[in-house]
Amino acid sequence: MxxxxxxxxxxxxxxxxxxxxxxxxxxxxMAAAPPSAKSTEADSRPLIEVVHPxxxxxxxxxxxxxxxxxxxxxxxFAKVTGxxxxxxxDIGDHxxxxxxxxxxxxxxxxxxxxxxxxxxxxxxxxxxxxxRQVDHDRANRALQDITLKRNEVLxxxxxxxxxxxxxNRADAxxxxxNVGVAKANRTLAAHQIDLAAATVEKTKTLLAYSQxxxxxDGVVARRLVNRGDLVQPPRGH
Numbered sequence: 001m002x003x004x005x006x007x008x009x010x011x012x013x014x015x016x017x018x019x020x021x022x023x024x025x026x027x028x029x030m031a032a033a034p035p036s037a038k039s040t041e042a043d044s045r046p047l048i049e050v051v052h053p054x055x056x057x058x059x060x061x062x063x064x065x066x067x068x069x070x071x072x073x074x075x076x077f078a079k080v081t082g083x084x085x086x087x088x089x090d091i092g093d094h095x096x097x098x099x100x101x102x103x104x105x106x107x108x109x110x111x112x113x114x115x116x117x118x119x120x121x122x123x124x125x126x127x128x129x130x131x132r133q134v135d136h137d138r139a140n141r142a143l144q145d146i147t148l149k150r151n152e153v154l155x156x157x158x159x160x161x162x163x164x165x166x167x168n169r170a171d172a173x174x175x176x177x178n179v180g181v182a183k184a185n186r187t188l189a190a191h192q193i194d195l196a197a198a199t200v201e202k203t204k205t206l207l208a209y210s211q212x213x214x215x216x217d218g219v220v221a222r223r224l225v226n227r228g229d230l231v232q233p234p235r236g237h
Contacts, residue, residue, distance in 0.1 A: 079209035130186035141175035
């Protein structure tokens with residue numbers, strides 16, 4: 001195949017050379033002959049310039065007056081009173097939504113959170129004690145009821161005095177009352193746990209305000225505070 005291709009190419013070269021030679025002879029003959037009307041007409045035709053396209057970068061510039069305005073803006077203020085312990089951004093910094101911009105030091109609130117958690121733990125312990133008390137009083141009531149029934153049977157045959165049976169009835173009534181009180185204490189302990197847990201969550205929420213975060217992606221446009229500054233919520237808030 002390679003040899004056949006070379007043979008074809010050589011044949012093509014021979015043809016081209018032959019045609020070129022013929023063209024040279026014809027040109028010489030035309031130069032020797034006098035100019036004709038057709039030749040004059042051909043010279044008067046307009047010349048066409050051929051330009052090959054090429055890839056380039058077209059730069060366009062438009063200069064005009066305009067107003068630059070942000071799509072979203074927000075002024076960030078402290079929600080709690082305290083001293084700035086850290087300022088993590090400056091003017092011109094790009095920030096992401098939720099990024100911490102500054103931190104407020106509130107040791108009193110941190111101490112309050114520790115106390116609230118201790119109260120919650122105490123209430124949960126009291127709840128456990130109340131549950132055990134209910135179980136204890138229920139067991140005592142069951143014992144008193146059984147003792148009363150036995151002595152009532154023995155009383156029919158005069159094996160026990162009537163005073164003993166009366167005492168058993170009083171003890172059974174007290175045992176039932178104690179169960180009711182224990183249940184009430186257990187319910188109260190459950191409510192106190194809910195209150196203590198809500199107090200802890202409230203303190204956590206307030207403590208979360210010690211971090212000033214970006215509400216959306218953007219650029220810091222102003223910074224009016226420095227580390228150590230006392231910050232507090234704006235008036236009316």
